[in-house]
Amino acid sequence: MKLVGAVFAAISLATFSNAVAVWQQCGGLQYTGSTTCDSGLTCVYINDYYYQCQAVSSTVGSTTTASTSTSTSTSTGSTSTPTGFVKTSGQKFTLNGSTFTVVGSNAYWIGLTALSTANINTAFANIAATGATVVRTWGFNEVTSTSSSSYAYYQSWSGSTPTVNYGSNGLASFDNVVAAAKANGLRLIVALTNNWSDYGGMDVYVNQILGSGQPHDYFYSNSQVISAYKNYVKAFVGRYVNEPGILGWELANEPRCTGSTSAKSGSCTTSTITSWVSTLSSYIKSIDSNHLVGLGDEGFFNEPSSSSYPYQGSEGIDFAANLAVSSIDFGTFHLYPEGWGQSPSDTWGAQWIADHATTQKSVNKPTILEEFGVTSSQTTTYTTWWNEVISSGLTGDLIWQAGSHLSSGDTPNDGYAVYPDGSVYPLETAHAAALKSRG
Numbered sequence: 001m002k003l004v005g006a007v008f009a010a011i012s013l014a015t016f017s018n019a020v021a022v023w024q025q026c027g028g029l030q031y032t033g034s035t036t037c038d039s040g041l042t043c044v045y046i047n048d049y050y051y052q053c054q055a056v057s058s059t060v061g062s063t064t065t066a067s068t069s070t071s072t073s074t075s076t077g078s079t080s081t082p083t084g085f086v087k088t089s090g091q092k093f094t095l096n097g098s099t100f101t102v103v104g105s106n107a108y109w110i111g112l113t114a115l116s117t118a119n120i121n122t123a124f125a126n127i128a129a130t131g132a133t134v135v136r137t138w139g140f141n142e143v144t145s146t147s148s149s150s151y152a153y154y155q156s157w158s159g160s161t162p163t164v165n166y167g168s169n170g171l172a173s174f175d176n177v178v179a180a181a182k183a184n185g186l187r188l189i190v191a192l193t194n195n196w197s198d199y200g201g202m203d204v205y206v207n208q209i210l211g212s213g214q215p216h217d218y219f220y221s222n223s224q225v226i227s228a229y230k231n232y233v234k235a236f237v238g239r240y241v242n243e244p245g246i247l248g249w250e251l252a253n254e255p256r257c258t259g260s261t262s263a264k265s266g267s268c269t270t271s272t273i274t275s276w277v278s279t280l281s282s283y284i285k286s287i288d289s290n291h292l293v294g295l296g297d298e299g300f301f302n303e304p305s306s307s308s309y310p311y312q313g314s315e316g317i318d319f320a321a322n323l324a325v326s327s328i329d330f331g332t333f334h335l336y337p338e339g340w341g342q343s344p345s346d347t348w349g350a351q352w353i354a355d356h357a358t359t360q361k362s363v364n365k366p367t368i369l370e371e372f373g374v375t376s377s378q379t380t381t382y383t384t385w386w387n388e389v390i391s392s393g394l395t396g397d398l399i400w401q402a403g404s405h406l407s408s409g410d411t412p413n414d415g416y417a418v419y420p421d422g423s424v425y426p427l428e429t430a431h432a433a434a435l436k437s438r439g
Helices: 117-128 171-183 202-210 216-220 223-239 270-287 319-323 345-363 378-392 424-438
Strands: 025-027 042-047 050-054 087-089 092-095 098-100 103-106 134-138 155-158 161-164 187-191 246-250 292-294 331-335 367-372 396-399
Touching (some): 050 171, 103 424, 134 396, 161 223, 171 223, 216 270, 270 319, 319 331, 331 345, 345 367, 345 378, 396 424
Parallel strands (some): 134 187, 331 367, 367 396
Antiparallel strands (some): 087 092, 155 161
């Protein structure tokens, strides 16, 4: 979804005294704070850079102290903490040889605002209470001035030179997001850049390296830009190679030949983006053989003779060709008929789902409806769409977007947010149960 408007107000992270409170960091490489947890907590390994104080049922005694060594032992957390890596088998996701149902929500904002760790956990708990297994979120924020960032950013630019932010408001902050998701039994799908200008995205790479106003689609074809993006991907993906809390990586959110600016080279076609998909997905596989890779696209078809815009291929996306790329493990598509000028939303959307399920079966890879939404008649429209997901055999779905009422205020609402006290939330819960039951 192309984001508009400002993210809700940031709040300051708590400062810690000697003993570390629940859900806070207690160890890891480059960490210099206290390694002693409050009474009744234990310091749990999340990854080499991040240990977290958690209440573990087997804990005995008052406090536990973490080592900040490069240990690669597995978490000693609760049994609900995700372990093992999700794989694919035909049109299914699997975990340890059994079907793993992908159902849940998007929460793009959860790592990009100064939420306290308690509020991050509340947000994830609200999602998990629906029966969700997966949350999709942003693994990017490109800034050209660090002073302009409200909180977390993952890469800053000085001219054409990018610098990855490993600090407490950078990748160390994302460590906390991963840990909180795991503590609530959830896995993450992480998009690594944005087609749109929200949180930087592709145009920052193009403008900083090639000059302001250069065509958006040079992101897919210019060797310097591709090299810079690969360097970022290597830093981000490489940090989490051994992290089971990550389900998979996505090359971009909603890639198209055009972005937030009107600049376009005129030479970008579906072949341009499919070639880029092959190059970048293979590159991620060379770094990380544990995690799945998807594209993160809207699922546009490439049928130029069609009278329907989402089927014409005019945005440079060929869903079937991209899904067939050998280093792409699962398919993605979005559903916003209102924004695409398609009506009626319920029946048009049901056909859109059915058509993608047909391609899923043809290519024999799992496919998820990973973003969808309408701003009116939500309960009736979503009921129709969810029924089609179940009956068509589509592998899974993630609604746009999760909402929570937090102590710092409500999470972002662009007209689609699903809050626990709203009318869609119980429908979402029933659907998750039905999808799991279908298998």
